[in-house]
Amino acid sequence: MNLSLNSIFRITGVVLMVISISMLPSILVSIIYDSSDITVLFVFSMVLVLTLGITLAKFFAYEELNLRVRDGFFIVTLCWVMSCLAGAMPFWITGSIPHFADAFFESCSGFSTTGASILTDIESLPKGILFWRSFTHWIGGMGILIFAIALMPSLGISGQNIAVSEAPGPSLDKLTPKMSDTAKTLYTIYILFTVVETILLMLGGMNLYDALIHTFGTVGTGGFSSYNASIGHFDSTYIRIVITAFMVMCGVNFNLYYFSVRRGPRAFFDDSELKLYLLVFGCAAVFIFAGLMFNGTYDSTGEAAVDSAFQTASILTTTGYASADYETWPMICQMAILLLMFMGGCSSSTSGGLKMVRILVVFQLIRRGITVRLHPNVVENIKLNGKTMPSDTASAIASHTFLYIAMIFVGSFIIAFENVDLITCFSSVITCLGNVGPGFGMIGPSENFSELSTLSKYLLSIYMIAGRLELYTLFILLTPKFWNQNH
Numbered sequence: 182m183n184l185s186l187n188s189i190f191r192i193t194g195v196v197l198m199v200i201s202i203s204m205l206p207s208i209l210v211s212i213i214y215d216s217s218d219i220t221v222l223f224v225f226s227m228v229l230v231l232t233l234g235i236t237l238a239k240f241f242a243y244e245e246l247n248l249r250v251r252d253g254f255f256i257v258t259l260c261w262v263m264s265c266l267a268g269a270m271p272f273w274i275t276g277s278i279p280h281f282a283d284a285f286f287e288s289c290s291g292f293s294t295t296g297a298s299i300l301t302d303i304e305s306l307p308k309g310i311l312f313w314r315s316f317t318h319w320i321g322g323m324g325i326l327i328f329a330i331a332l333m334p335s336l337g338i339s340g341q342n343i344a345v346s347e348a349p350g351p352s353l354d355k356l357t358p359k360m361s362d363t364a365k366t367l368y369t370i371y372i373l374f375t376v377v378e379t380i381l382l383m384l385g386g387m388n389l390y391d392a393l394i395h396t397f398g399t400v401g402t403g404g405f406s407s408y409n410a411s412i413g414h415f416d417s418t419y420i421r422i423v424i425t426a427f428m429v430m431c432g433v434n435f436n437l438y439y440f441s442v443r444r445g446p447r448a449f450f451d452d453s454e455l456k457l458y459l460l461v462f463g464c465a466a467v468f469i470f471a472g473l474m475f476n477g478t479y480d481s482t483g484e485a486a487v488d489s490a491f492q493t494a495s496i497l498t499t500t501g502y503a504s505a506d507y508e509t510w511p512m513i514c515q516m517a518i519l520l521l522m523f524m525g526g527c528s529s530s531t532s533g534g535l536k537m538v539r540i541l542v543v544f545q546l547i548r549r550g551i552t553v554r555l556h557p558n559v560v561e562n563i564k565l566n567g568k569t570m571p572s573d574t575a576s577a578i579a580s581h582t583f584l585y586i587a588m589i590f591v592g593s594f595i596i597a598f599e600n601v602d603l604i605t606c607f608s609s610v611i612t613c614l615g616n617v618g619p620g621f622g623m624i625g626p627s628e629n630f631s632e633l634s635t636l637s638k639y640l641l642s643i644y645m646i647a648g649r650l651e652l653y654t655l656f657i658l659l660t661p662k663f664w665n666q667n668h
Contacts, residue, residue: 185252187241189259194237196260200267201231203320204313207271210390211309219275219307226270233267254657261646265289268317277310282635289642291317293649294531296404296501296618299631299638303409308390315397315405321649322401322431322531323371370438374400378427385419395502399427402532404501404618411503411626412491421487421504425494429462432498432526453566454527454538458497461524461537465517466493472514489514496521499533501618503626515621519608522617533616533648535585542570542578584652588614592644596637609633613641614648 204227211220268288272278278287283299290297291314300306306314375396382392394407408414412421433455441449449455470489472478479485491504496518507518525534542563549561562569592610599606601623608620609630619626623633630638647655657663 185249189252189256190237190241192256193260193263194234194239194241197230197234197263197267198238199234200264200320201227201234203316204230204271207309207313207316210312211307214308215310216307219277219309222275223271223309223313226274229274230267230270251663254654254663257650257654258646258658261292261650264321265292265642265646268292268313271310271313275307275310277306280635282638283631286630286638286642287314288317289645290618291315291403291405292321293616293645294318294321294401294403294499294533295613295616295645295648296398297613297624297641297645298405298629300629301631303407308407311407312390312394315394315403315407318401318403318405319375319397320401322403323368366439367435370435371400374427374431378423381423382420385415385417385423387415387420395424396427398502399424399500400431400531402428402431402498402500402526402530402616404495406502413504418483418487421491424502425487425491428494428498428500428502431500432458432494432530432532434527434529435531436529451566454541457541458527458537461521462493462497465497465521466490469493469510469514469517472511472517476511478510478514492518493521496617497524497532497534498526498530499615499617501612503619506625506627508621508625508627519611519621522608522611522615522620525615535582535615538565539578539582541565542575543582546575546579581652584656585614588644588647588652592640595640596633599634599637601633609637609641610644613644616645616648 204223208220208223208227211223215223265285265288268291269278269281269284272284272287273281278284278299286297286299289295296318303311378396378399379389379392382395383389387395391407394405395412397403398405404411406412406414412424415421434452437449437452437455466489469492470486473485473489474482479488488505491502492507494500495502495504499522507515523535524540525536526532528536528538542565545563549563552559552561563572563575564570589607589610592614593606596606596609597603605620605622605624608622609624612618612620612624619628622628624630630641633641
């Protein structure tokens, strides 16, 4: 197999230790609001995960190796799966989510920032558990391993090849010379967004508990709420506007924020992907607003404008918050929302989906295909930000897009054994693979995934992780060449 197993399990142990320590704020919330029985079981969950993490970190602490790309792919997948299993422990052990398949689904949804849920009555759960449920968004939004990479130098391990394999979350390339310093820089931006949004939501009337929960769901583009009606519970235009702004901001490439500070605002607004992202957001919001007003869905122009912008941002950035039940909207508006589910935000953001950069490249490939057929001797390069893109990169993007679509059809075919309606089959897979959250039909914004079978929940859990790892990181492990030590 030729993998650096000692270093792999050691890093996995460190990640589990990070996950367990991350439960402390939620335990504090549980001490304040919940019964002692729930708190004790929550503490037991944390100790269980911490013990496993320490055991792995100490037992495999004897080999110091520079990790290769092959090791990186294995570590990323293993750590995400183990993190989701660890994250499910508080749900399951406290009895808040009695069935392990449901607890694992909810944990995968949290860490992958999908926001899909099996809960039929969110408000009945203990507050500490709800806080942990939303905090998994905040941890997963930046990427679990980005935090671990910041710790790598103290472990004597290079994080470069983990960074190469860690597809989700902001990129670690070309910000600072050291991977650990780059991870710290990105987390500084992430924490700044978190603090500012929390303060703004509190100014809008939320208490600290609600403000933190909905900030975690926004900056991580996850979408878990502590209320059954999601953001609609607050009935506040101000809160919807603040969350809309931060959803759009967190759907932007995080590297651009760093470069705009170092090089000026032109580095921000000259980005081709950002221009397409803002164009899609603006056009979709206006289109949905026009559809709502033309069909008389809203009496108030202001309410229609706020809700159309909110739902456009929520679906486009794959956050998944709901301020209204869009399944009651005109069919043309629902179709626009379905198309947005495929797109996602910018690369190196906390959002999921295909990402705007891939859509931009695919459109250029289509245009080049048409041009070549009309003028066979013309050479037309694929360009991004004015620079010619290597042909192998463009080919990889096209392959990823094809694999993404193929996985939707394969997953939908399997879900069809549930004998549910066609829109539920497709939208459940689309929303989990794209880390969106709500879909249509049985899993719409006013429904959830609770009616699906255990097999479907495990399948969709895998899809959420695969989507968060951008497919190839997980698929590489399924190839014979990966396990052949001669390759």
